[in-house]
Amino acid sequence: MAVKVLYFAWVRERVGKTEETVEPPEGVTTVGALMDWLAGRDEAYAHAFESRKTIRAAIDRTHVKPDTAIAGAREIAFFPPMTGG
Amino acid sequence: MTVRIQREPFDTAAEVAALTRGRTDIGAVVTFTGLCRGADDGRAVAAMTLEHYPGMAEAEIGRWVAEAEARWPLMGVTVIHRYGRLEPGDLIVLVVTTSSHRAAAFEAAEFLMDFLKTEAPFWKKEEGLDGTSAGWVEAKDHDDTAAARWKAPASAPKV
Numbered sequence: 001m002a003v004k005v006l007y008f009a010w011v012r013e014r015v016g017k018t019e020e021t022v023e024p025p026e027g028v029t030t031v032g033a034l035m036d037w038l039a040g041r042d043e044a045y046a047h048a049f050e051s052r053k054t055i056r057a058a059i060d061r062t063h064v065k066p067d068t069a070i071a072g073a074r075e076i077a078f079f080p081p082m083t084g085g
Numbered sequence: 086m087t088v089r090i091q092r093e094p095f096d097t098a099a100e101v102a103a104l105t106r107g108r109t110d111i112g113a114v115v116t117f118t119g120l121c122r123g124a125d126d127g128r129a130v131a132a133m134t135l136e137h138y139p140g141m142a143e144a145e146i147g148r149w150v151a152e153a154e155a156r157w158p159l160m161g162v163t164v165i166h167r168y169g170r171l172e173p174g175d176l177i178v179l180v181v182t183t184s185s186h187r188a189a190a191f192e193a194a195e196f197l198m199d200f201l202k203t204e205a206p207f208w209k210k211e212e213g214l215d216g217t218s219a220g221w222v223e224a225k226d227h228d229d230t231a232a233a234r235w236k237a238p239a240s241a242p243k244v
Contacts, residue, residue: 006138008206062145063145081223082207082224084209085202
């Protein structure tokens with residue numbers, strides 16, 4: 001399943017790109033599993049996702065938890081805790 | 086409801102006028118304005134750059150405004166959040182709530198700010214006085230605590 005992945009703030013800086021399309025293997029079915037898989041790609045991703053419990057995620061522009069299924073997602077975003085306002 | 090994410094400054098008086106013009110049923114207008122400070126935790130800040138998630142920022146704030154409208158008898162809400170590079174003294178965020186009486190307007194404005202802080206996809210990166218990057222601002226526990234006190238009803242959006 002090809003899916004668009006977006007990165008923001010220090011996750012974006014560490015990965016070194018704002019977005020990309022990835023094709024995770026079939027066994028990767030949740031947001032948390034996708035983070036594990038991304039972290040295993042290379043050193044930059046490993047650094048970006050080293051504190052996985054801190055990183056937040058959104059599917060199709062709605063906040064989700066790590067156990068949320070990614071099936072059917074068009075856009076998955078990873079970012080640090082928000083600091084707006 | 087009006088939700089805008091913009092680089093440009095905003096005019097608080099004009100936004101209040103837009104909500105109240107021609108109406109005689111509104112008895113209370115509350116505005117909250119957030120400004121860029123020149124110091125954070127004792128460190129001097131020359132400027133900050135606000136990054137956001139286009140599309141989600143509008144959607145997420147819109148969800149919280151809808152929740153505020155469900156909880157309080159509001160007669161119009163405007164939320165404006167800026168992005169880009171801002172210097173100390175610059176305006177960052179505006180929340181305007183209107184109602185027939187003040188309690189609803191005060192509470193709704195505070196509710197919206199608490200969730201803007203913790204749920205709206207914005208991130209601040211500070212610059213030190215010597216032009217170097219002082220790094221990303223870390224989320225604060227007291228902001229989570231402030232947001233958590235509103236979380237009683239089951240109607241709250243999923244967080």
